[in-house]
Amino acid sequence: MRVYNFFLIIFFPLIFFRSLYKSLxxxxxxxxxxxxxxxxxxxxxxxxxxxxxxxxxxxxxxxxxxxxxxxxxxxxxxxxxxxxxxxxxxxxxxxxxxxxxxxxxxxxxxxxxxxxxxxxxxxxxxxxxxxxxxxxxxxxxxxxxxxxxxxxxxxxxxxxxxxxxxxxxxxxxxxxxxxxxxxxxxxxxxxxxxxxxxxxxxxxxxxxxxxSIPNERDNLKNKEKKLIICASTHDPEEKILVKAFSMLNNENAILVLVPRHPERASKIIKDIKKVGINPSLFSKNNLKIDLSNTVNLIDEIGYLESLFSQANIAFIGGSLIPHGGQNFLEALKFSLPISSGESFYNFQEIAEDLIEMNILKVGNSAEKLKLIWEEQLNSVPNQIYEKTDNYLKQRMxxxxxxxxxxxx
Structure with missing residues (x-):
């Protein structure tokens, strides 16, 4: 361990100041x-x-x-x-x-x-x-x-x-x-x-x-609009997702961005305003989705499960960049069609299972995601209920x- 400890001490100032910077x-x-x-x-x-x-x-x-x-x-x-x-x-x-x-x-x-x-x-x-x-x-x-x-x-x-x-x-x-x-x-x-x-x-x-697998899923979904919940996103994924959504051209669809770190909200707003989109902030709308705006930004933690319960389809972030992806299972328990980028090595076996079951579709560009979302928004939810329930229960x-x- 001597060599490890030597290098750790050498690089420690960088480790410390990075940690201090993030805290402040x-x-x-x-x-x-x-x-x-x-x-x-x-x-x-x-x-x-x-x-x-x-x-x-x-x-x-x-x-x-x-x-x-x-x-x-x-x-x-x-x-x-x-x-x-x-x-x-x-x-x-x-x-x-x-x-x-x-x-x-x-x-x-x-x-x-x-x-x-x-x-x-x-x-x-x-x-x-x-x-x-x-x-x-x-x-x-x-x-x-x-x-x-x-x-x-x-x-x-x-x-x-x-x-x-x-x-x-x-x-x-x-x-x-x-x-x-x-x-x-x-x-x-x-x-x-x-x-x-x-x-x-x-x-x-x-x-x-x-x-905890919900007994009812369709009754929880929003009846007026079709919600695309983009969960645990990282910089610069929001820009790619907004571009894909803009190409979708679906009047009934609402894009809901849920960044992994909600403290990034001000930067995300600044970035997507550059393309002419002014998102509604969750914290400014009584912690509800603003159905009058096509793009919503969640700037609070602890609401992802509730958002998935209302969703029609889900995108899982940390996957359009070499981050390794985030957890698919919260979306899966609501039997949602799921999309992601190509980087999901943190959940490799689960991702491979879901691809084989035709639940997860993978696209690494705005153009590919737009095509995936078009297909998924027109899918029939009942077709995947039984598959997801069996898959989850067998692994608990x-x-x-x-x-x-x-x-x-």
Whole structure:
């Protein structure tokens, strides 16, 4: 780990100032940056600690059933949930309030992690998805504290990056006590990176367990207009989506942009005003879709499920740029025809399943998306209800099954 720690110290000023810039830019209390140095002034507990690390809002939402199961199985313990982003932190507070402890995960500097572990002394640590923090895992291993990777995934892009730096990571993957991953490709990649093949198993994503399938779908949809919900979009996807919508030429259609980071709303408005479109802001319309305007912009968090329930079709963002896509499942549970760009490596197996089922259509340009939307807006919803219900129900339960494999 010496070489890893040497390079981490060399590049740390860039890491720190980037983190500080994002905190200040999005209006967070600057004091919270100190949590990333393991200087924590919040609530503590005398109970033994179970640590769950979920990097951002997606992992926090996906782990809800898993967290509930931990609280049931370990009533004499206190749960500490860490993350690294403001949206993740806000979601933890909204979901759990004071029922869990929460702070940012410190930077992976050795002295920060040592201080963090000395403060909390977690009996068990669960790391979600791909959050491999070498010093954290190494020190937990040295201290003989159990550490598990659950709901693990390893995209081809991440796999290639880890392969490059493996010589300086001191076989960090072999120090995981057990790994539960989401797919066959993930399983193969984790083993190749050093996870003991006897301590890894494949199951489905926890994200399936966070879904509640509605009994009725058609009754929830807007009867006056056809809504195209563009979820979790990133810069500059909004400009491409607005262009596709402008080419659609459908008088009954409304484009609803739901950026992954709603604090970008002012920039998005500025960008699309340049092409002569003045969107309605969700926060200025009593948190409702403005049916009198063809383009709406959602500048609040926590409303995506409600928006999907009213939608006719959905576009999933983070896919027109090399970001790896966002979660398809919230749209899928409402049996919506879905479109996306070509970059969905974060949800590769789910995307491939949906393409095979003819639910997901892929287009990487405004012209292609316009053609896809024309077809999907004229599709019959009943044709995919049964397919989506069966697909989702067959994959639920991974959050509970995980405990059968973990030596706790």
């Amino acid at each position: 830019k999005f209006g967070e209390n600057p004091k919270r940056i100190m949590e990333k140095f393991s200087i924590y002034g919040g609530k503590k507990s005398s109970k033994p600690i179970i640590l769950i690390h979920a990097v951002s809002v997606g992992e926090v939402l996906a782990s809800r059933k898993f967290v509930e199961e931990i609280k049931k199985r370990f009533p004499d313990h206190q749960t500490l949930i860490t993350c690294t982003t403001q949206t993740g932190s806000a979601t933890i507070k909204r979901l759990y309030g004071d029922s869990v402890l929460h702070q940012y995960m410190p930077f992976d500097l050795k002295f920060c992690i040592k201080r963090f572990l000395k403060k909390w002394k977690p009996e068990i640590t669960f790391i979600l998805e791909t959050e491999i923090w070498p010093n954290l895992i190494n020190l937990l291993h040295v201290q003989k504290r159990k550490v598990f990777l659950v709901n693990g995934r390893m995209s081809e892009k991440s796999f290639n990056r880890y392969k490059l730096v493996m010589p300086i990571l001191d076989n960090v993957f072999s120090k995981l006590d057990f790994t539960i991953c989401q797919g066959a490709k993930d399983l193969k990649r984790f083993i190749e990176l050093g996870v003991n093949k006897d301590r890894v198993i494949k199951d489905y994503s926890f994200k399936f367990d966070s879904l 339960g991974a959050s509970q099954r995980a405990f059968k494999h973990l030596s706790l």
